Amino acid sequence: MVGGHAPCAGSLPRVPAKLEGKVATAPPRPSRVQPVAVSELASTVDAHLTAPDRAHTPVSGVTLRAQHVKAGDLFAALPGARAHGADFVDQAVALGAVAVLTDEVGAAKVRAAVPVLVHPEPREVLGALAARVYGEPATKVAVWGVTGTSGKTTTSYMVESALRAAGRTTGLIGTVETRIAGERLDSALTTPEAPDLHALLAVMAERGVTDVVMEVSSHALRLGRVGGVGFAVAGFTNLSQDHLDFHPSMEDYFQTKALLFDGRARQEVVCVDGEWGRRLVKPETVTVSTTGEADWTASDITVSATGEQRFVVHGPVSFDVELRLPGEFNVANALLATAMLHARGVDAESIRRGLADVQVPGRMQRVDEGQDFTAVVDYSHKPQAVALALDAVRARATGRIITVLGCGGDRDTAKRPLMGEEAARRSDVLIVTDDNPRSEDPAAIRAAMLAGALNVPDGDRGEVLEIGDRRAAIEHAVGLARPGDVVVVAGKGHETGQEVAGVVHPFSDADTLAHAIREVRR
Incomplete structure (x- = not known):
């Protein structure tokens, strides 16, 4: 028997081939969109616009997948590891695309008679463009972001469960699934591409969603998938080795995660049980810890024979918690969720009931x-x-x-x-x-x-x-x-x-x- 046991500098990288090839279902689109003139989009991101005689062309949607184009769309033709999106412009135009966003290399490939927005880093500005086309949906719902190596999914489910207990109408975006006011959709990526994300947020706003809880992966942060999204609150779980096929080092991995804490969230909550988390702390950061001093801590942890846990949360308010999920790491996840919820005014009783009810598919x-x-x-x-x-x-x-x-x-x-x-x-x-x-x-x-x-x-x-x-x-x-x-x-x-x-x-x-x-x- 064995014993118990700062924002990145430089331009954005090209999408790895393994991500480019991932098959994704066409995302939902909002039913009501006020079209935006292509000239207005160009000025929004300081892009050069070809075909100025077509500056008033109205755009009513955005996608970076040619097979998902709908009439009136802006097609984002991005550089990739194996092909350039501009190679698919003719297909996109045939399906109804009315404008193209690309870089100078892509612009040279475009032969279709449509206006082209040329930007040196098209992926970097895609989120802002999608947000503008879909009516800035992240301002119409409260967006809760959770990042870290482990615990993103569990913490997101905890936050969403407590929000529902508080009477909110919720959306959930993550590894396991996407939910819109209780309706389930399969997830293709932990964090959707920027056009899909803004379209999804707009759909959620149309359906009365008040709060959207989403996992934010390092790929999403590095590749601009959450561009144009302002977060009500951002939470950090932990950092350990992962994705070093994408990041050249742990430091690069950390700096990419740190992008969620560059001011795009109104409030920041961080687990400081590890050195990586402690590096994110600013004077206004809310901290949580299971091992040391922090704004939120836990005590009197007891575990039943079947793994259920009880403990006392200590912070600006204190209360008892019952949790079906085993493991001290889930105590840390629950503390992070509690601190995020309290920071946005959710009452202790709703938090307690939400944590007691939460179940997470495939997590313990x-x-x-x-x-x-x-x-x-x-x-x-x-x-x-x-x-x-x-x-x-x-x-x-x-x-x-x-x-x-x-x-x-x-x-x-x-x-x-x-x-x-x-x-x-x-x-x-x-x-x-x-x-x-x-x-x-x-x-x-x-x-x-x-x-x-x-x-x-x-x-x-x-x-x-x-x-x-x-x-x-x-x-x-x-x-x-x-x-x-x-x-x-x-x-x-x-x-x-x-x-x-x-x-x-x-x-x-x-x-x-x-x-x-x-x-x-x-």
Whole structure:
């Protein structure tokens, strides 16, 4: 048994190929848009306008995907890693685009007889243009932004739950789903592209939404997806290694996250349990901590045998909290949500009820089929997140920890051995399996994880197995489980597909785990 355990300088980068190729459903559009003259849009972002004789051309929508163009749209033809958006201008115009935003390279490619807005950094100004076309929707709803490596989704759900408890009509934008006043949409990206985001905010405003809670990824901040959005409040969870396939260093990753705290939010709330968070603190910053001094802290944390937690929140107001989600990191998430909510005038009783009711798909999600062991699905796909999740279940386990874990392909390769190491140190049995291999060789990904796992000294490492087929790995873990054990299936969380060699196959960890348990019980 193993032991318990400042804004970036320079121009924006081109979109990585893996992001360009991501298939996205056409986003909803508002039903009422007051068209804006293309000349007004050009002056809004100081772009050069070709075809001045068409300066009064009205624009009623914006998109950067040619296949999503509607009549009256401005088509954003952006430079990419594999192709230039200007290569698709003819397709966009054929579908009804009436103007184009691009750079000088793109402008030279445009042959269609439409006005072109030429800007040296078109992606950088796309958000401001979309905001203008859709009537500045971020001024009509209160936008709540949450960033950080881990905890964005959970904190967002906590904030949204408390807002609903307070009687607000809410919208939610994030990794798992998008919700508009209770209506669910699938999410293609954690943070939508700027035109889609402003259109979505406009739809929410039309439908009576008062508050929109959204996850803000580092990709979104670096690639201008939240350009033109003013935030009522911004929250920071934590920072640990992730996305180093996109960011050249942890410092660059941090500086990108810090863009959410460059003055675009009226109020800033930061968890200061780590050095990265402490670097964000200004005189007016609201701070939270589970380990030290801050404006908001927690005490008297107790955990039930099934993982539910009780604790006391201390801040400008103090009250008891009941939380279904296990792990000290979820206490930190709840504190952050509490401080954000209080900063915007939400009362303590609504916060308490919201936290008590919150459930987050794929985040420490219990799978209960009447079995005599605990089964959990979690989205942990970073070294620190794996460690925190397994520490959380270890704290209440009476038996062994059996972990099923893989790493995604076409992503940060450096974290693979680290994830294997963290899991091997905290598991009695670790089954290394496939996650989303994408275009990579699954065996090579597993080999990197196994190297990290087997680097742990024998006395500190549980048994390590390799079963490439994820379904078979989950079934094997369930077959090993004895009364009091905990089976943790980590990495994919809420996802309902597994991407292999460019094909997404239907796959749900929670459903597969539940089916395996039923089969074993039978």
